[in-house]
Amino acid sequence: MILPLADEAAFRAALDAPAAVVYKHSPRCGACIASAQEVGFFAEGHPEVPVYQIDVVERPDLAQTIAERLEVPHESPQAILLADGRAIWHASHWEVRALDLEEQLARLPT
Numbered sequence: 001m002i003l004p005l006a007d008e009a010a011f012r013a014a015l016d017a018p019a020a021v022v023y024k025h026s027p028r029c030g031a032c033i034a035s036a037q038e039v040g041f042f043a044e045g046h047p048e049v050p051v052y053q054i055d056v057v058e059r060p061d062l063a064q065t066i067a068e069r070l071e072v073p074h075e076s077p078q079a080i081l082l083a084d085g086r087a088i089w090h091a092s093h094w095e096v097r098a099l100d101l102e103e104q105l106a107r108l109p110t
Helices: 008-016 030-045 060-070 098-106
Strands: 002-004 019-025 051-055 078-083 086-092
Touching (some): 008 019, 008 051, 008 060, 019 030, 030 051, 030 078, 030 098, 051 060, 060 078, 078 098
Antiparallel strands (some): 019 078, 078 086
């Protein structure tokens, strides 16, 4: 399941999770169609990992806050894997792939 990331509270919830994914999405972007599908595949296969999606068109301010807080340059589409409140991996555009997210998740200490 993909959860909406529409406010600071949702962003704090993502940061508080042992592991989470923040997915930046623009409904105006062609590359977002493919990346959204990949993020969806990951979410289906890993229900234990919360996946949050932010619409960067509706919430550019929050998208920028996320970029600044995580020290990851803003791009869209973009997937950011979080662990213990920090970004440990990110990819954008055609590099957003479920398999890569799974590989990075598997590298986290248990």
